[in-house]
Amino acid sequence: MEIYSDSYFMNEAMKMAKIAFEENEIPVGAIIVCRNKIIAKAYNQTEMLTDVTAHAEILAITSAENALGAKYLTECKMYVTLEPCVMCAGACFWAQLGEIHYAASDPKRGFSRISENLLHPRTIVKSGMMAEESKQLLDDFFKKLRN
Amino acid sequence: MEIYSDSYFMNEAMKMAKIAFEENEIPVGAIIVCRNKIIAKAYNQTEMLTDVTAHAEILAITSAENALGAKYLTECKMYVTLEPCVMCAGACFWAQLGEIHYAASDPKRGFSRISENLLHPRTIVKSGMMAEESKQLLDDFFKKLRN
Numbered sequence: 332m333e334i335y336s337d338s339y340f341m342n343e344a345m346k347m348a349k350i351a352f353e354e355n356e357i358p359v360g361a362i363i364v365c366r367n368k369i370i371a372k373a374y375n376q377t378e379m380l381t382d383v384t385a386h387a388e389i390l391a392i393t394s395a396e397n398a399l400g401a402k403y404l405t406e407c408k409m410y411v412t413l414e415p416c417v418m419c420a421g422a423c424f425w426a427q428l429g430e431i432h433y434a435a436s437d438p439k440r441g442f443s444r445i446s447e448n449l450l451h452p453r454t455i456v457k458s459g460m461m462a463e464e465s466k467q468l469l470d471d472f473f474k475k476l477r478n
Numbered sequence: 479m480e481i482y483s484d485s486y487f488m489n490e491a492m493k494m495a496k497i498a499f500e501e502n503e504i505p506v507g508a509i510i511v512c513r514n515k516i517i518a519k520a521y522n523q524t525e526m527l528t529d530v531t532a533h534a535e536i537l538a539i540t541s542a543e544n545a546l547g548a549k550y551l552t553e554c555k556m557y558v559t560l561e562p563c564v565m566c567a568g569a570c571f572w573a574q575l576g577e578i579h580y581a582a583s584d585p586k587r588g589f590s591r592i593s594e595n596l597l598h599p600r601t602i603v604k605s606g607m608m609a610e611e612s613k614q615l616l617d618d619f620f621k622k623l624r625n
Contacts, residue, residue: 382540383549383572384531393529402530417596418572421565425530445593449564 337410337432340364341461344410345434347374347387348468354379358468361387361411363395363404370407371395387411388419392426403427405453412465414441414458420449430455434465484557484579487511488608491557491581494521494534495615501526505615508534508558510542510551517554518542534558535566539573550574552600559612561588561605567596577602581612 340362347360351374363371373390377383388411396402408430415423415433420442423431431454442449450456487509494507498521510518520537524530535558543549555577562570562580567589570578578601589596597603 377549381547381549382543384536384540384569389531389536393531396529400528402524402528416568416572418565418568421563421568422531425563425565445596449592 334367337457338460340369340408340410341412341432341434343369343372344412345461345464345468347372348412348465351375351387352468352472358472359387359411359413361391361409363391363407363409365395365399365404365407370398384418386416386419388415389422392422392428396426405429408432412461413437413469414443416440417442417445417449423454424449424451427451428454430457432457432460434459434461435469436462481514484604485607487516487555487557488559488579488581490516490519491559492608492611492615494519495559495612498522498534499615499619505619506534506558506560508538508556510538510554510556512542512546512551512554517545531565533563533566535562536569539569539575543573552576555579559608560584560616561590563587564589564592564596570601571596571598574598575601577604579604579607581606581608582616583609 344360344362348358352358356375356378359375361373362369371391371394373387375387376385404426410432412434414437491507491509495505499505503522503525506522508520509516518538518541520534522534523532551573556575557579559581561584
């Protein structure tokens with residue numbers, strides 16, 4: 332079996348963020364990987380669904396749990412292009428995610444501005460991979476929105 | 479038009495919690511009211527849907543936003559039988575809920591143990607109505623689970 336790298340998976344999350352961009356959604360993408368296999372892909376759909384809870388991470392967790400038929404994602408890794416908000420960190424807590432890799436930080440709405448303890452104590456957090464590319468996509472989106 | 483009281487609406491939320499109890503879900507119910515009319519009713523369905531995000535509040539917000547065709551619930555009140563967790567408080571923040579009335583406090587997982595500021599600054603919070611009845615239902619549920 333081919334073993335994929337973290338950067339491969341983050342790039343897959345970036346592809347989801349780019350789909351969100353094309354669909355006029357705030358461009359955030361998330362994927363969930365279990366034993367080197369992508370089991371869920373999602374992008375922010377709050378506008379399309381008229382639903383503030385339809386963040387990429389929430390949709391990805393729902394989808395991954397359905398794929399596994401299990402409520403806990405302790406063996407799974409999430410790759411997400413933006414630091415999760417408080418709501419999504421809370422969802423990651425309940426899912427007991429094994430690892431979270433996020434690209435860009437979110438100084439305004441990211442969970443870590445409140446407390447690192449919003450996540451499950453066993454969740455490993457890594458950040459910064461492809462952060463510049465993710466931030467550029469977000470900046471481009473808000474520039475497009477203003478014009 | 480008949481004007482209903484807060485206790486009427488909280489009792490409707492309790493009815494949803496009792497349905498959850500019967501369906502072997504942690505018994506939490508939530509309703510959302512807009513201009514004196516119930517526009518969403520939900521109960522915790524995490525087991526049935528195998529989805530940790532399927533808390534009563536998340537389902538109620540999704541449903542209310544669909545009913546109104548709007549992402550913001552600034553004119554709405556949520557009545558929920560247990561203090562929202564961090565995830566649900568984050569969802570209430572994004573929805574900019576006008577008011578949240580919760581019955582029982584949740585000293586272990588309630589949002590207020592982290593920070594009152596998880597909610598939107600304009601959201602009015604009231605608590606304690608029917609708290610005993612809600613706590614009793616939860617205690618009965620966990621007693622049933624242990625047996």
